[in-house]
Amino acid sequence: MTTFSKTPLLDTIRTPDDLRRLKVEQVRQVADELRQETIDAVSVTGGHFGAGLGVVELTTAIHYIFDTPRDRLIWDVGHQAYPHKILTGRRDRIRTLRTGGGLSGFTKRTESDYDPFGAAHSSTSISAGLGMAVARDLSGGKNNVIAVIGDGAMSAGMAYEAMNNAGAMNSRLIVILNDNDMSIAPPVGAMSAYLSRLYSGKTYRTLREAAKQLGNHLPKIIANRANRVEEYSRGFMMDGGTLFEELGFYYVGPIDGHNLDHLLPVLKNVRDMETGPILVHVVTQKGKGYGPAEASADKYHAVVKFDVATGTQAKSKPNAPAYQNVFGQSLVKEAQKDDKIIGITAAMPSGTGIDIFAKAFPTRTFDVGIAEQHAVTFAAGLATEGFKPFCAIYSTFLQRGYDQVVHDVAIQSLPVRFAIDRAGLVGADGATHAGSFDNAYLGCLPNFVIMAASDEAEMVHMVATQVAINDRPSALRYPRGEGRGVEMPEVGIPLEIGKGRIVREGSKIALLSFGTRLAECEKAADELAAHGLSTTIADARFMKPLDTDMILKLAREHEVLLTIEEGSIGGFGSHVMQLLADNGMLDGGLRMRAMVLPDVFLDHDTPAAMYGRAGLDAKGIVAKVFETLGKDFKAETVKLA
Numbered sequence: 001m002t003t004f005s006k007t008p009l010l011d012t013i014r015t016p017d018d019l020r021r022l023k024v025e026q027v028r029q030v031a032d033e034l035r036q037e038t039i040d041a042v043s044v045t046g047g048h049f050g051a052g053l054g055v056v057e058l059t060t061a062i063h064y065i066f067d068t069p070r071d072r073l074i075w076d077v078g079h080q081a082y083p084h085k086i087l088t089g090r091r092d093r094i095r096t097l098r099t100g101g102g103l104s105g106f107t108k109r110t111e112s113d114y115d116p117f118g119a120a121h122s123s124t125s126i127s128a129g130l131g132m133a134v135a136r137d138l139s140g141g142k143n144n145v146i147a148v149i150g151d152g153a154m155s156a157g158m159a160y161e162a163m164n165n166a167g168a169m170n171s172r173l174i175v176i177l178n179d180n181d182m183s184i185a186p187p188v189g190a191m192s193a194y195l196s197r198l199y200s201g202k203t204y205r206t207l208r209e210a211a212k213q214l215g216n217h218l219p220k221i222i223a224n225r226a227n228r229v230e231e232y233s234r235g236f237m238m239d240g241g242t243l244f245e246e247l248g249f250y251y252v253g254p255i256d257g258h259n260l261d262h263l264l265p266v267l268k269n270v271r272d273m274e275t276g277p278i279l280v281h282v283v284t285q286k287g288k289g290y291g292p293a294e295a296s297a298d299k300y301h302a303v304v305k306f307d308v309a310t311g312t313q314a315k316s317k318p319n320a321p322a323y324q325n326v327f328g329q330s331l332v333k334e335a336q337k338d339d340k341i342i343g344i345t346a347a348m349p350s351g352t353g354i355d356i357f358a359k360a361f362p363t364r365t366f367d368v369g370i371a372e373q374h375a376v377t378f379a380a381g382l383a384t385e386g387f388k389p390f391c392a393i394y395s396t397f398l399q400r401g402y403d404q405v406v407h408d409v410a411i412q413s414l415p416v417r418f419a420i421d422r423a424g425l426v427g428a429d430g431a432t433h434a435g436s437f438d439n440a441y442l443g444c445l446p447n448f449v450i451m452a453a454s455d456e457a458e459m460v461h462m463v464a465t466q467v468a469i470n471d472r473p474s475a476l477r478y479p480r481g482e483g484r485g486v487e488m489p490e491v492g493i494p495l496e497i498g499k500g501r502i503v504r505e506g507s508k509i510a511l512l513s514f515g516t517r518l519a520e521c522e523k524a525a526d527e528l529a530a531h532g533l534s535t536t537i538a539d540a541r542f543m544k545p546l547d548t549d550m551i552l553k554l555a556r557e558h559e560v561l562l563t564i565e566e567g568s569i570g571g572f573g574s575h576v577m578q579l580l581a582d583n584g585m586l587d588g589g590l591r592m593r594a595m596v597l598p599d600v601f602l603d604h605d606t607p608a609a610m611y612g613r614a615g616l617d618a619k620g621i622v623a624k625v626f627e628t629l630g631k632d633f634k635a636e637t638v639k640l641a
């Protein structure tokens, strides 16, 4: 913990108003103290780390120069907003970050007036900012709108959709491109190479040059597009011109995003410009100011609690392999036998386990950047040529490529294999990252085969099953985190499509699980037995096609049938209910209930706490059985932990 010779200033700052009362010479000290506070806080809470360190100066400078929250400040993704939260009245709660009831790990409208837009999925800031700028113009407002977007987030199509619109509308919007030459992993794509050329070719603009750039723009108020075209034709815009200028933005930079002597005057000039959209290109270092994070920006993108002095993270010793690693290892084994297998990720190589596949098969691995829509249709193109693409995208991020799933994959029944990690509740990342909807949004699509692994051994067989499905798309869902510690098979054996399995024979109650809630069903069945209730447990394995014989048999032979899944309404339980209703099984004595996530967005907590709140743990299953039987459920009679 760095100590400061001068009187600490951060303690005197509750909101940016307090910051703006300081002299400009004091801003550097505030930034230094802010960096230390960020390091200390995250060492206690864990969470996203490198990105926030990289924008300490930028955060301080923006809040010093602009009149936030009247001036709207939007952080793209929002994972870098911890320093922003410290400066905007949340320092007292910063050590509750990402814990139940504590601060969100991203910006959140309900958390603060200084968070005008919620984030977490990337590349939304320019669109939201343009919306706010146009609303301001329509209302006769005068405030500024600033969107801070990273170089990684600039690899997503949505950012170009927004810039394309903003450039044509000539609306006053300030985009700050925070270019640290990192995504989670090193950045990929032509845009990343272009940005590197921009700042390596020109080196940093000196302050004088940046001021000259601004000066070139200041006297000109380009009233409309026609004038702008004329100005272009007179070579008015920057020498050579950048992509951003071609899109109608004034481009300023690249400038050193850690040098307050440059940041402050440039932002002040930009603030006072009465022109169309401006892009300020700042170059920063992810992890700036903390050695271990500077040295290994990808490993310190997100951290668990760590020792500040050494940077050593308190990694818990897992008692089972992580699902993402089981996926990567299984895919490697399958690819050793099949040279048509391809691995695709959208900027999440380590999170999806595709990094494991990349080490073994670098020429068959593609990281397309933060571009899920492209990833899906890229995979579809590969599939048309006989390849076997495994498109590994988190459930929540696959939402961004949904039309591509429907239009380019399902309708054409192309054999794209979707490896859907982070299915179900993910915990600290909260509602924006919960994989709640893929059962519903995929289950309604014809042609799909849809599986859920109940444990890591099942997952190995399901990867092998996907390899073998060559005439239609398939999806395999599995949760964030570790497996159950079950015995692992040497090789994956393809499962019979549409066949589930009975895990435990019983009589009165049937628990039909889809996915990893199976473990909770087993605990619940033990508890129910203690209350004299005999329970059958079945693992559906497939949501599409359903194992109709098994399910209809369960319905015929049991008084109560519960389905359990880690997903919203409209998923597995709905499909089972449809089957039972269509077969007249709901017309008589069977008491059927579908246990799903509640119809609310659940705030962050530990996954266990969230599933407990959702009633999808063993206790919740027992309670549901009692309720369905019309028995009084006395929680105190339940011995479950």
Ligand SMILES: Cc1ncc(C[n+]2csc(CCOP(=O)(O)OP(=O)(O)O)c2C)c(N)n1
Residues within 6 Å of the ligand: 051, 054, 077, 079, 080, 120, 121, 122, 149, 150, 151, 152, 153, 154, 178, 180, 182, 183, 184, 286, 346, 347, 348, 370, 397, 400
């Ligand atoms: C649509 C979407 N896909 C993937 C992610 C996962 N993700 C979170 S941050 C990040 C990298 C962002 O890079 P950049 O914008 O450069 O920000 P930096 O971390 O470098 O500050 C990614 C891929 C996401 N948040 N949203």
Ligand SMILES: CC(=O)[C@@H](O)[C@H](O)COP(=O)(O)O
Residues within 6 Å of the ligand: 048, 077, 079, 120, 121, 184, 302, 351, 422, 426, 429, 433, 480
């Ligand atoms: C900010 C972001 O979207 C990613 O960093 C995400 O938080 C990663 O999630 P996992 O930690 O589950 O890989």
Ligand SMILES: [Mg+2]
Residues within 6 Å of the ligand: 150, 151, 152, 153, 178, 179, 180, 181, 182, 183
């Ligand atoms: Mg970056």
